[in-house]
Amino acid sequence: xxxxxxxxxxxxxxxxxxxxxxxxxxxxxxxxxxxxxxxxxxxxxxxxxxxxxxxxxxxxxxxxxxxxxxxxxxxxxxxxxxxxxxxxxxxxxxxxxxxxxxxxxxxxxxxxxxxxxxxxxxxxxxxxxxxxxxxxxxxxxxxxxxxxxxxxxxxxxxxxxxxxxxxxxxxxxxxxxxxxxxxxxxxxxxxxxxxxxxxxxxxxxxxxxxxxxxxxxxxxxxxxxxxxxxxxxxxxxxxxxxxxxxxxxxxxxxxxxxxxxxxxxxxxxxxxxxxxxxxxxxxxxxxxxxxxx
Amino acid sequence: xxxxxxxxxxxxxxxxxxxxxxxxxxxxxxxxxxxxxxxxxxxxxxxxxxxxxxxxxxxxxxxxxxxxxxxxxxxxxxxxxxxxxxxxxxxxxxxxxxxxxxxxxxxxxxxxxxxxxxxxxxxxxxxxxxxxxxxxxxxxxxxxxxxxxxxxxxxxxxxxxxxxxxxxxxxxxxxxxxxxxxxxxxxxxxxxxxxxxxxxxxxxxxxxxxxxxxxxxxxxxxxxx
Numbered sequence: 001x002x003x004x005x006x007x008x009x010x011x012x013x014x015x016x017x018x019x020x021x022x023x024x025x026x027x028x029x030x031x032x033x034x035x036x037x038x039x040x041x042x043x044x045x046x047x048x049x050x051x052x053x054x055x056x057x058x059x060x061x062x063x064x065x066x067x068x069x070x071x072x073x074x075x076x077x078x079x080x081x082x083x084x085x086x087x088x089x090x091x092x093x094x095x096x097x098x099x100x101x102x103x104x105x106x107x108x109x110x111x112x113x114x115x116x117x118x119x120x121x122x123x124x125x126x127x128x129x130x131x132x133x134x135x136x137x138x139x140x141x142x143x144x145x146x147x148x149x150x151x152x153x154x155x156x157x158x159x160x161x162x163x164x165x166x167x168x169x170x171x172x173x174x175x176x177x178x179x180x181x182x183x184x185x186x187x188x189x190x191x192x193x194x195x196x197x198x199x200x201x202x203x204x205x206x207x208x209x210x211x212x213x214x215x216x217x218x219x220x221x222x223x224x225x226x227x228x229x230x231x232x233x234x235x236x237x238x239x240x241x242x243x244x245x246x247x248x249x250x251x252x253x254x255x256x257x258x259x260x261x262x263x264x265x266x267x268x269x270x271x272x273x274x275x276x277x278x279x280x281x282x283x284x285x286x287x288x289x290x291x292x293x
Numbered sequence: 294x295x296x297x298x299x300x301x302x303x304x305x306x307x308x309x310x311x312x313x314x315x316x317x318x319x320x321x322x323x324x325x326x327x328x329x330x331x332x333x334x335x336x337x338x339x340x341x342x343x344x345x346x347x348x349x350x351x352x353x354x355x356x357x358x359x360x361x362x363x364x365x366x367x368x369x370x371x372x373x374x375x376x377x378x379x380x381x382x383x384x385x386x387x388x389x390x391x392x393x394x395x396x397x398x399x400x401x402x403x404x405x406x407x408x409x410x411x412x413x414x415x416x417x418x419x420x421x422x423x424x425x426x427x428x429x430x431x432x433x434x435x436x437x438x439x440x441x442x443x444x445x446x447x448x449x450x451x452x453x454x455x456x457x458x459x460x461x462x463x464x465x466x467x468x469x470x471x472x473x474x475x476x477x478x479x480x481x482x483x484x485x486x487x488x489x490x491x492x493x494x495x496x497x498x499x500x501x502x503x504x505x506x507x508x509x510x511x512x513x514x515x516x517x518x
Contacts, residue, residue: 056458104458126461126513144509145464162468162506180468180502199502200471220475220495241482241491283479283495 036078042069042086047137049090050115051122057095057109059125059146063117063134070114077106120155129164138173147182165201183222198222206292209234209276220283227292228271235274239266242284248291296320302328310335429487436480436500443503450510457513465510472506475499 050069052059057076064070069091073082079102084093095109108128115121120137123130126144131151138155141148147165150157155173159166163181172190179198186194189207192214196203199220206227209215215234217224221243228234228249235254238245244265251269267289280287297305297317302325305318309332322329447469479496486492 055461104460107458127458127464142509144461144513162509163464180471180506197498199475199499220478220499239491241489241495281491283475 036075038071038073038075038082040071040073040084042071042084042091043067044069044086044091044116044119045089046116047089047118047120048116049120049122050093050113051090052093052111052113053124054093054095054109054111054128055124055126056104056107057111057125057128059111059113059123059128059130061113061115061121061123061130061132061135063119063136064114065117066114067116068114069116069119072112074110074112076108077102079106080109082109082111166196209278211275213276214279215276216279218279218281219285221285222282223286223288224280224282225288225290226278226280227290229292231272232276233272233274234276234278235270236278236280236289237266237268238278238280238287238289240282240285240287243282243286245280245287245289247289249289296324299325299328306332306335429484432483432487432493432496436496439500440476443500443507446504446507446511450507453511461513465506465513469503469506469510472499472503476503 044067046067048069050061052061071082071084071091071093073084073093073095075082075095079097079099080095081098082093082095084091086092093111093113095107095111097107099106110128115135117134117136119135121132121135121139121141123132123139123141124143125141125146128146130141130143130146130148132139132141132149132153133151134153136154139150139153139157139159141157141159143160143164144162145164146161147167148159148161149167149169150159150171151169153168153171153173157168157171157173157175157177159175159177161177161179161182164179165183165185166177166179167185167187168175168177168189169187170190171186174193175186175189175191176193176195177184178196179201181200182198183201184196184198184203186196186203186205186207189205190210191207192210192212194205194207194214195216196205197218200222201219202222203217203219203224205215205217205225209228209232211233215226217226230250236249236251238247245267247267249269249271251267251271254268254270265287280289298321302309302318302321305315308314309318322332476496476499479492479499482489482492483496
C-alpha cells in the first residue's frame with residue numbers, strides 16, 4: 001500500500017497568535033505561552049479512518065477533495081500537546097495533558113481537521129463542541145457536555161452524549177443517537193433509519209419519511225415533536241405513559257391491534273399507505289405530531 | 294356471522310389461555326388471522342415456560358449459557374481459561390458472575406436485554422393469572438441485585454474521578470442524578486401497576502442508562518484527565 005505520512009518536520013507550521021512572520025515562528029515554539037497553532041498533513045488512501053480524542057475544546061471536521069488529512073490544532077497553553085500519527089490508512093489525533101499542575105481551562109484545544117469525503121470518523125470530545133460537515137463516511141461520536149452538529153452526513157452515524165445537544169441537518173445515513181439530557185434536532189433528514197433516545201431532552205424531527213424506513217424517537221420527559229406533510233406516508237405509533245399525545249394528522253385506524261397504555265395517552269394509525277414506520281414514545285413527556293408549515 | 298372484535302377478544306385472552314373459551318372468542322379467532330397468530334405465539338411460550346424454571350429464583354444453567362453465548366458473540370465478555378465454568382458456580386448470584394467477568398458496568402445492558410426479553414414473554418403469558426404482588430416481587434427480584442451492583446460501581450467510579458475536569462465531573466453527576474430520579478419515578482409506576490409492561494420497560498431502560506453512564510465515568514477516571 002502506498003500510504004505516506006508527510007512528516008511534521010517540513011510541514012509543521014507554528015504560528016503565534018495569528019502572526020505569520022517567519023522569524024516569529026520559532027519564538028512561537030519556544031515560548032508557546034498562548035494561542036499555538038500547529039498544522040500537520042497526512043496522505044491517505046480511499047476510506048481512511050480518522051480518530052480524534054480531544055477532552056476539551058472544539059473539533060471541527062470538514063470534507064475536502066484532497067487525498068489528505070490536515071490537522072490544525074490550536075492549544076490554549078503548553079500544558080497540553082497534540083499528538084497526531086498515522087498507521088496505515090488510519091490517522092490518530094490525541095490531545096493529552098503534559099503538565100500535572102494545569103488548570104482545567106489550560107487543557108482546551110481547538111482542532112480543525114480536513115478529511116477526504118469518504119473518511120470514517122471516531123470522535124471523543126468531553127467538553128466544547130463537535131461540528132462535522134460534508135463527510136460521507138461512518139461516524140462514531142461520543143461526548144459528555146459537548147454538543148454535536150452534523151451537516152450533510154451520509155454514513156452510519158452513531159452519536160452518544162451525556163448532556164450535549166445533537167443537531168443533524170441534511171443527513172441521509174442511518175442515525176442512532178442517545179443522550180441523557182441533550183436536546184435533538186433533525187432537520188431536513190433523508191434517512192432510512194433514525195433511532196433517538198434522550199431522557200430529559202426534547203426531540204424535534206422534520207424530514208422525509210422514506211418508504212420502508214423506521215423512525216423511533218423516545219424520551220422520558222420533554223417534548224417530542226414530529227412534522228409531517230399531508231402527502232407523507234407512515235404507520236404511526238405514539239404513546240406517553242404519563243403524558244399527552246397531540247396529533248394533527250388525519251390517520252386511518254390501525255390495521256392491527258396495539259396494547260394501549262393503562263394511563264396516559266396513545267395514538268395508533270396510518271397516514272396514506274403507511275410506507276414508513278414512526279414510533280414515538282415517552283414516559284411523562286408530551287408528543288406533538290404537527291403539520292409542516 | 295357477528296363476532297366480537299379484536300379488543301374484546303384481547304380482554305378475554307387471559308381466560309382463553311386458561312382454557313375458558315367462549316363461543317364468541319372462538320368465532321372471532323376463526324376469522325382473525327392476527328389474533329390467531331398472537332394466540333399461537335402465546336401458546337408456544339406457554340409450552341416452553343417450564344424450561345424457564347419460572348418459580349426458581351436462580352435461572353437455569355441452560356438460560357445462563359444462552360445469555361453467556363450471546364454476550365460472547367457480541368464481544369462483551371470473553372472466556373478466561375483459568376475461570377471455571379460460570380454455570381457451575383452455584384454459590385454466586387449469576388449477575389455477580391457477569392460483573393466479575395467484565396469490569397465495565399455497561400454489561401448490565403446485556404443483562405437487561407435478556408431481562409426485558411424474559412419479562413415481555415412472561416407478560417404475555419401470565420397477565421391474567423399472576424397477581425400484582427407476584428409481578429412486583431419478580432420485578433424487584435430482577436432489579437434489586439442490579440441496583441446494588443450499580444450502587445457499588447457508582448462508589449468506585451466517583452473515587453476515580455478525582456483528577457477529571459470539574460465541569461465534566463459536574464455534568465456527569467448532574468446527569469447521574471437525572472437517571473436516578475427516573476429510576477425512582479419508574480419504580481413508583483411499577484409499584485402502582487406491576488403489570489404495566491411499558492413502565493417496566495422504562496425502568497429497565499433507566500437502569501441501562503445508569504450502567505452506560507457509570508461506564509463512561511469510569512472511562513474518564515481511567516484516562517486520568
